[in-house]
Amino acid sequence: MKIHRAYKFRMYPTKGQEVLIHKTFGCTRFIYNYCLDLKRNNKYLTKFDLMKELPKLKKEYSFLKEVDSCSLQNAITDLMVSFDKQEKEFGGHPKFKKKGEKESFRTSFVTSSYKGTIYENIKVDLKRRVIELPKLKEVKIRGYRNLNNLPGRILNATIKEVGTRFYVSICVEEEIELPGRKNNQAVGIDIGVKNLVVTSNKEYYGNPRYLEKYERKIKRLQQELSRKIKGSKNYIKCKKKIEEVYRKLKNARKKMVEAIVSNITQNYDIIIAENLQVKKMLEKKNNHKSLRKEITNATFSEIIRILKYKCNWLNKKFIQVNSYYPSSQICSRCGNKNEEMKDIRIREYYCSKCGLEIERDYNASINILNEGLKSYNN
Numbered sequence: 499m500k501i502h503r504a505y506k507f508r509m510y511p512t513k514g515q516e517v518l519i520h521k522t523f524g525c526t527r528f529i530y531n532y533c534l535d536l537k538r539n540n541k542y543l544t545k546f547d548l549m550k551e552l553p554k555l556k557k558e559y560s561f562l563k564e565v566d567s568c569s570l571q572n573a574i575t576d577l578m579v580s581f582d583k584q585e586k587e588f589g590g591h592p593k594f595k596k597k598g599e600k601e602s603f604r605t606s607f608v609t610s611s612y613k614g615t616i617y618e619n620i621k622v623d624l625k626r627r628v629i630e631l632p633k634l635k636e637v638k639i640r641g642y643r644n645l646n647n648l649p650g651r652i653l654n655a656t657i658k659e660v661g662t663r664f665y666v667s668i669c670v671e672e673e674i675e676l677p678g679r680k681n682n683q684a685v686g687i688d689i690g691v692k693n694l695v696v697t698s699n700k701e702y703y704g705n706p707r708y709l710e711k712y713e714r715k716i717k718r719l720q721q722e723l724s725r726k727i728k729g730s731k732n733y734i735k736c737k738k739k740i741e742e743v744y745r746k747l748k749n750a751r752k753k754m755v756e757a758i759v760s761n762i763t764q765n766y767d768i769i770i771a772e773n774l775q776v777k778k779m780l781e782k783k784n785n786h787k788s789l790r791k792e793i794t795n796a797t798f799s800e801i802i803r804i805l806k807y808k809c810n811w812l813n814k815k816f817i818q819v820n821s822y823y824p825s826s827q828i829c830s831r832c833g834n835k836n837e838e839m840k841d842i843r844i845r846e847y848y849c850s851k852c853g854l855e856i857e858r859d860y861n862a863s864i865n866i867l868n869e870g871l872k873s874y875n876n
């Protein structure tokens with residue numbers, strides 16, 4: 499089976515390269531916003547129409563010629579994707595990009611031949627730990643110490659600046675062999691705030707307490723930021739600091755989630771989870787948008803995201819219970835419904851019909867298992 503896998507390296511550009519990377523951020527943002535404006539006024543413009551603008555724009559704004567042209571085309575591709583997504587989900591048009599917000603650009607792998615010599619625009623040499631990128635030439639990279647070669651064909655490379663660091667994420671198409679299934683054991687998992695993951699075999703996984711350390715730090719820095727003059731040197735410095743803490747938080751979270759997922763995929767062949775969108779709707783509304791909520795939601799989505807692709811690579815079946823199934827309100831023994839359980843503060847499930855007393859999330863995970871298996875067996 500062919501899969502796409504990203505290899506993310508830290509990048510160490512020289513001062514000159516750093517300037518060019520910043521220029522490329524600026525140029526791709528310029529193209530994105532320029533085309534967004536065009537398309538906002540004429541929604542029938544196609545990707546092809548917008549691509550045709552590029553040569554004209556390059557004549558008018560010569561700075562666009564200084565950067566990798568592939569990254570400019572990709573800015574248009576990304577814009578089209580955002581438009582489609584926006585239309586499907588909320589209507590309206592995507593937001594304009596702002597300087598200093600999630601800056602990145604992507605260049606695609608292209609080969610060309612000239613007088614019998616083949617040229618490749620992206621080259622990675624892991625022995626010398628360098629990547630060659632269009633216009634930037636060789637940039638030092640670090641990461642994947644045990645890897646001597648990228649195990650497949652390069653598709654594209656995304657260059658990002660996070661806080662004070664630069665990264666390049668290289669997307670590679672790899673051929674992997676699907677492992678056979680082990681035991682056909684199925685498991686239901688409940689994802690929640692109190693216990694991050696609870697399985698229908700009564701396994702409890704972590705409570706992301708230590709993520710709160712980062713949360714407190716971000717909060718403090720955000721307060722600090724609000725006291726600074728927007729756009730000032732200290733403001734930018736503080737913003738970079740916040741990005742840095744977010745980066746650490748994301749890394750810690752990814753490690754934790756990967757460990758949980760690998761444990762589950764080692765033991766089971768069929769993994770059933772619920773639809774988080776539905777879960778959010780069914781639980782008592784708590785509408786104020788807090789940082790804690792933002793972090794929790796991101797952690798939940800990360801669990802599903804990693805479960806999905808790991809199951810794909812490991813030949814496991816991943817099922818998401820898609821109906822509006824109130825997993826925490828149903829008695830896992832007799833099927834009776836207890837609406838009081840909408841309140842997530844109630845940790846023990848008690849069934850007035852059959853007398854079952856069971857921990858809330860464990861009960862939910864059994865329901866998720868049963869519900870998932872219904873759709874699997876049909």
Ligand SMILES: [Zn+2]
Pocket residue numbers: 829830831832833834849850851852853854
């Ligand atoms: Zn019952």
